[in-house]
Amino acid sequence: MPLVQTNRLHKFYGTNHVLKGIKLDVEEGEVVTIIGRSGSGKSTLLRTLNGLESIDDGTIEVDGTALVAGEGDLRALRQKVGMVFQQFNLFPHLSAGQNVMLAPQVVKGTNKREAAEIAREMLARVGLDQKFDAFPDQLSGGQQQRVAIARALAMSPKVLLCDEITSALDPELVNEVLTVVRRLASEGMTLIMVTHEMRFAREVSDKLVFMHEGRVHESGHPQEMFAQPATPEFANFIRSLH
Amino acid sequence: MAYQFDFTFIPDYAGMLGQGVAYTLGLTVFGGVLGIAIGIGGAISRLWKIRPFDGLYQCYVELFRNTPFLVQLFLIFFGLPSLGIKLVEWQAAMLAMVLNLGAYSTEIIRAGLQATPKGQLEAAESLAFTRRETFFYVMLRPALLKVWPALSSQLVISMLGSSVCSQISAEELTFVANFIQSRNFRAFETYFLTTAIYFGLAVMIRQLLGAIGRYAIARRAAS
Numbered sequence: 364m365p366l367v368q369t370n371r372l373h374k375f376y377g378t379n380h381v382l383k384g385i386k387l388d389v390e391e392g393e394v395v396t397i398i399g400r401s402g403s404g405k406s407t408l409l410r411t412l413n414g415l416e417s418i419d420d421g422t423i424e425v426d427g428t429a430l431v432a433g434e435g436d437l438r439a440l441r442q443k444v445g446m447v448f449q450q451f452n453l454f455p456h457l458s459a460g461q462n463v464m465l466a467p468q469v470v471k472g473t474n475k476r477e478a479a480e481i482a483r484e485m486l487a488r489v490g491l492d493q494k495f496d497a498f499p500d501q502l503s504g505g506q507q508q509r510v511a512i513a514r515a516l517a518m519s520p521k522v523l524l525c526d527e528i529t530s531a532l533d534p535e536l537v538n539e540v541l542t543v544v545r546r547l548a549s550e551g552m553t554l555i556m557v558t559h560e561m562r563f564a565r566e567v568s569d570k571l572v573f574m575h576e577g578r579v580h581e582s583g584h585p586q587e588m589f590a591q592p593a594t595p596e597f598a599n600f601i602r603s604l605h
Numbered sequence: 606m607a608y609q610f611d612f613t614f615i616p617d618y619a620g621m622l623g624q625g626v627a628y629t630l631g632l633t634v635f636g637g638v639l640g641i642a643i644g645i646g647g648a649i650s651r652l653w654k655i656r657p658f659d660g661l662y663q664c665y666v667e668l669f670r671n672t673p674f675l676v677q678l679f680l681i682f683f684g685l686p687s688l689g690i691k692l693v694e695w696q697a698a699m700l701a702m703v704l705n706l707g708a709y710s711t712e713i714i715r716a717g718l719q720a721t722p723k724g725q726l727e728a729a730e731s732l733a734f735t736r737r738e739t740f741f742y743v744m745l746r747p748a749l750l751k752v753w754p755a756l757s758s759q760l761v762i763s764m765l766g767s768s769v770c771s772q773i774s775a776e777e778l779t780f781v782a783n784f785i786q787s788r789n790f791r792a793f794e795t796y797f798l799t800t801a802i803y804f805g806l807a808v809m810i811r812q813l814l815g816a817i818g819r820y821a822i823a824r825r826a827a828s
Contacts, residue, residue, distance in 0.1 A: 413731055441733035452728035456746045466732040469742055511728075518732060
């Protein structure tokens with residue numbers, strides 16, 4: 364059974380039908396990249412998976428925790444789904460270490476000593492164990508984003524959502540973040556990403572999902588999809604990348 | 606013609622002036638601490654529309670921000686006894702200060718909380734924080750730091766405004782000054798001195814609050 368499963372997912376913004384019956388299965392350890400033009404609903408889809416966007420119809424199930432048309436235990440779901448944002452969103456009044464420690468302490472009731480241990484371990488995973496005491500405004504964008512990844516990992520999520528996590532970075536800082544993501548993927552972390560880094564997506568993804576006008580228009584293995592687009596819309600999309 | 610300044614009265618009234626200053630500072634500190642506490646409560650209930658507190662707070666804030674402090678003070682001191690609530694001078698003065706500062710800090714703190722970037726809230730949500738946890742761990746401290754200069758200014762304004770409490774014979778600094786000049790008939794010197802003391806107090810409070818704000822921001826570097 365897939366780790367993440369959505370069925371007949373519908374979402375409206377007023378009269379604007381942005382998700383039109385999405386079915387998405389993600390197996391444990393799989394790396395799935397959602398691509399598509401802006402306005403195709405890819406970010407919205409990602410954000411429904413941890414309840415940042417409500418859904419109007421359908422079901423979401425992550426590791427046995429279900430949301431049915433928006434009803435369900437959001438807190439339980441969110442503990443299984445980590446998220447990293449385009450704008451990092453670190454807490455500015457807390458050090459890197461404290462940013463990572465906070466959620467285990469507050470949400471899971473982990474004691475301070477243990478939380479600090481977890482934080483050191485997670486910061487080491489993203490190569491920032493030296494920056495435990497640094498504050499967000501003392502870190503580069505790439506470092507902030509790696510702290511944000513460590514913060515999400517500290518909750519031991521079953522799946523990590525990455526919402527255009529390199530889009531706000533200077534070009535020379537993109538690689539350090541992608542390196543961390545690549546390592547997570549190779550360690551078997553389940554990842555669902557929205558990204559414009561097409562080369563990276565082709566390299567690390569097990570599955571590519573092309574969204575078009577609120578639907579999963581085409582999906583499959585990235586190499587095959589790029590080699591042989593099944594739909595004219597995806598072919599157009601690939602062409603527009605060059 | 607040269608006016609002959611005569612400050613020789615000061616030593617005789619030094620103790621009294623000291624008590625007046627202490628009274629004024631007491632009103633300010635008490636009003637500040639409780640006022641800000643009320644402000645946080647008010648900001649929470651108005652921001653999240655917690656019934657019936659949001660409505661009550663709105664009436665209270667509008668009432669106290671759109672009427673003169675002196676009238677508020679009279680209403681409390683002379684009006685409340687009709688409802689069977691009898692307050693002595695210092696109690697009425699304290700209550701008026703707390704309520705007045707509470708109304709202003711509600712609006713100031715609400716503005717600070719409202720300015721929380723959406724990304725901060727989403728980050729907290731994605732980490733499975735409840736609304737209450739998000740408020741205490743993510744919103745409150747940055748919001749207070751953001752509006753700290755405005756709160757500090759309001760506190761100084763309230764400290765200066767507390768001179769009005771002399772009108773109900775609360776024995777704060779202005780009351781003491783009135784008393785002294787009615788004895789020595791040296792109005793100019795007495796109010797000159799009083800002005801200097803208020804000025805000194807205002808500068809001191811501003812510096813102190815500024816230092817507290819800087820410490821709170823700098824504490825992160827040490828922690």
